[in-house]
Amino acid sequence: MKVISPQDIDQLPGRRLSPEDEFSFRCHTDIACFNRCCRNLNLFLYPYDVIRLTDRLQITADQFIEEYVDVVLRPGQFFPEVVLRMAADKERTCPFLTPEGCAVYPDRPDTCRTFPIEQGAIFAHPAGKATSVFFYRPPGFCQGQHEKKSWTISTWTRDQEAEIYHRMTHRWSEVRHLFQSNPWGTAGPEGPQAKMAFMAAYNMDRFRAFVFESSFFNRYRVKAAVKKKIRRSNEALLLFGFEWIKLFLWRLPSKMIRLRKN
Ligand code: SF4
Ligand code: SF4
Numbered sequence: 001m002k003v004i005s006p007q008d009i010d011q012l013p014g015r016r017l018s019p020e021d022e023f024s025f026r027c028h029t030d031i032a033c034f035n036r037c038c039r040n041l042n043l044f045l046y047p048y049d050v051i052r053l054t055d056r057l058q059i060t061a062d063q064f065i066e067e068y069v070d071v072v073l074r075p076g077q078f079f080p081e082v083v084l085r086m087a088a089d090k091e092r093t094c095p096f097l098t099p100e101g102c103a104v105y106p107d108r109p110d111t112c113r114t115f116p117i118e119q120g121a122i123f124a125h126p127a128g129k130a131t132s133v134f135f136y137r138p139p140g141f142c143q144g145q146h147e148k149k150s151w152t153i154s155t156w157t158r159d160q161e162a163e164i165y166h167r168m169t170h171r172w173s174e175v176r177h178l179f180q181s182n183p184w185g186t187a188g189p190e191g192p193q194a195k196m197a198f199m200a201a202y203n204m205d206r207f208r209a210f211v212f213e214s215s216f217f218n219r220y221r222v223k224a225a226v227k228k229k230i231r232r233s234n235e236a237l238l239l240f241g242f243e244w245i246k247l248f249l250w251r252l253p254s255k256m257i258r259l260r261k262n
Helices: 006-011 049-058 062-067 111-114 153-159 161-177 192-202 202-211 224-232 234-250
Strands: 003-005 013-015 071-072 080-082 117-122 131-136 219-223 258-259
Touching: 049 062, 049 161, 049 202, 049 234, 062 071, 062 202, 111 117, 111 161, 117 161, 131 258, 153 161, 161 234, 192 202, 192 234, 202 224, 202 234, 224 234, 234 258
Parallel strands: 003 117
Antiparallel strands: 013 131, 071 080, 117 131, 219 258
């Protein structure tokens, strides 16, 4: 998911697809390039990817972050990127790749299920709402692009069971976009507030404990129905986390959560 400025949209590589546009693609186990796309790649993980992968692997978010990812803060950025750590072999193989294919296939990350399509977000709306855009960008080695099967964005999204991923990535892009400016003040992007915001996006175990086992509800007003939902569901907790980050760092109002008046 790329955050794209409206003036750059026509300069980006790949074919931009409107909802009606079709593209050709089919991937199958007999294809010559089978699994080549699972090597030598920078695989960015979005918050919802981590929820699904920790569920699949039956490990905590702490374990997942420790064992499977690199958290990379690039110079000039105010929020880190989370990148899947590839094996230390010559081909930088994905740790989930097996000879039979992807070991986490039903819960594979958004980028993998959307491939060879890339999702981006443009921000032309004054209220900070994102518009999703899609590009067809198969790499040269991907033979699937020469197959005859035709898709549109919506048929491909349905086929790959990517609807929920796209929705969550879209919502995350609206938070990411806010990090184009520095919210940290003198504490910088590795200070305590930054750690809290990272937790609310990438570590649902710790964020749930923070919400339910600290004085959180003394500081924030949250409806009982929302509390019930976020206690049970990581997906609901993540969306709540996005709203909390916006309120906590930028004082942006939310229907889900309000600051208590002292
Ligand atoms: S490179 Fe393309 S066709 Fe080959 S396995 Fe990957 S997605 Fe399928
Ligand atoms: S998660 Fe699965 S589909 Fe994605 S790169 Fe790794 S093995 Fe390939």
